[in-house]
Amino acid sequence: MDITLRCRPAALIRTRTRSLSTSNGRRLAERILKMRAQCDNVWAVITLTGCVLEQRWGLPGRPLRKQTPWPILEIYRRMRYQTFLVPHTPAFIKLGARFPLPGLVHHRSLLVNSYPAVTEQQPRLAFSFYEYPGINRFEEIVEGVLRFARDHKAATGFAPAGFTLYFVHREGARARMTVGPYTGGQGWSFELDPTCGQPTNPRWLEFCRAFMPWALAHGARTSPTQDMLDGDPIWG
Numbered sequence: 001m002d003i004t005l006r007c008r009p010a011a012l013i014r015t016r017t018r019s020l021s022t023s024n025g026r027r028l029a030e031r032i033l034k035m036r037a038q039c040d041n042v043w044a045v046i047t048l049t050g051c052v053l054e055q056r057w058g059l060p061g062r063p064l065r066k067q068t069p070w071p072i073l074e075i076y077r078r079m080r081y082q083t084f085l086v087p088h089t090p091a092f093i094k095l096g097a098r099f100p101l102p103g104l105v106h107h108r109s110l111l112v113n114s115y116p117a118v119t120e121q122q123p124r125l126a127f128s129f130y131e132y133p134g135i136n137r138f139e140e141i142v143e144g145v146l147r148f149a150r151d152h153k154a155a156t157g158f159a160p161a162g163f164t165l166y167f168v169h170r171e172g173a174r175a176r177m178t179v180g181p182y183t184g185g186q187g188w189s190f191e192l193d194p195t196c197g198q199p200t201n202p203r204w205l206e207f208c209r210a211f212m213p214w215a216l217a218h219g220a221r222t223s224p225t226q227d228m229l230d231g232d233p234i235w236g
Contacts, residue, residue, distance in 0.1 A: 008108075012067055013040075013061040015111070016103045017076075021050040025143035035137060036167065043111075045195070046142065047160040048150055059105065067105045072221060081125075113157040126199035127164060129210045130220040133189045135167070140219060145192055148214050158203040168192075 018035065022028050028051060036042045039055040067073070132141055145163060153159035167190045194211060196204040216222065 010064055010107065012062045012064060012105055013108055014057045014105050015214050016055045018053045018055065019050065020053060023049055025146040027220065028146075030167070031140035032142075033135075041167055042165075046165055046192075047162045048146060048148070048153070048159060050164075051162075053112055054111075062105075064107075067107070073104060073106050073110055076104060080111065100177045113151055113172040121198060123197035124199055125195065125197060126204065127193040127195045129191065129193055129223045130213070131168070131189050131191050131222070132189075132217045132218075132220050135177040135188050137191060137219070139194065144214075144218060149194075152207060152210060156206070157204065158207060160196050160207060162195055162206065164193045164195050165190065 016039075020028060020031055022031075028046070032042065032044060032051070032053065035053060035055055040057050042055055044051045044053040061219055132138075149159045149163075167188055169187055169188055193209065196207075198204055210221070
């Protein structure tokens with residue numbers, strides 16, 4: 001096991017939320033890359049009809065007390081979590097298109113997802129982890145993932161709540177890793193993780209089993225603790 005501990009100084013970031021509405025996967029991917037070039041990084045939830053995207057900028061040197069009022073941040077944090085905990089993302093896309101949110105200034109830790117203790121009947125965020133090295137095939141992968149999800153829904157009636165997207169810069173100790181996710185030397189990679197708010201839903205588990213071979217065949221790296229590798233002949 002390789003564990004890297006990193007202590008970061010307290011700092012503020014600015015987050016601007018945008019909604020993109022389109023069912024064309026390649027066009028959506030191109031727009032995401034353009035928006036990523038305008039900021040330090042992006043985070044998004046992609047669905048079959050569009051995505052909710054956050055552009056983020058670091059604010060080095062800004063006084064820590066100069067942030068958006070807490071009630072506004074808390075409302076946004078809860079609303080954001082619900083967008084991919086349950087299938088409300090399409091509605092959130094429409095709402096965001098009509099009422100775009102201004103930039104919010106906050107601590108990085110505000111938007112870290114939580115996993116509270118819940119009963120088996122309560123919704124809880126579940127995801128399956130897939131990392132794709134480099135970003136030169138980004139448009140191809142996004143288009144293919146959405147096509148797979150659309151075909152799966154046509155065949156079974158089920159699609160995940162969305163696919164969580166974020167980019168990772170491999171540097172320092174992370175770039176020197178020889179096993180596990182984020183290997184491959186210094187550079188960028190991106191994660192495109194199917195998500196669901198019902199971890200024990202048989203149709204969600206069926207989707208994960210069907211999606212894993214596709215993702216691995218298209219160059220994804222995965223984690224034994226966050227996917228269906230127990231059913232793979234190599235790992236099972």
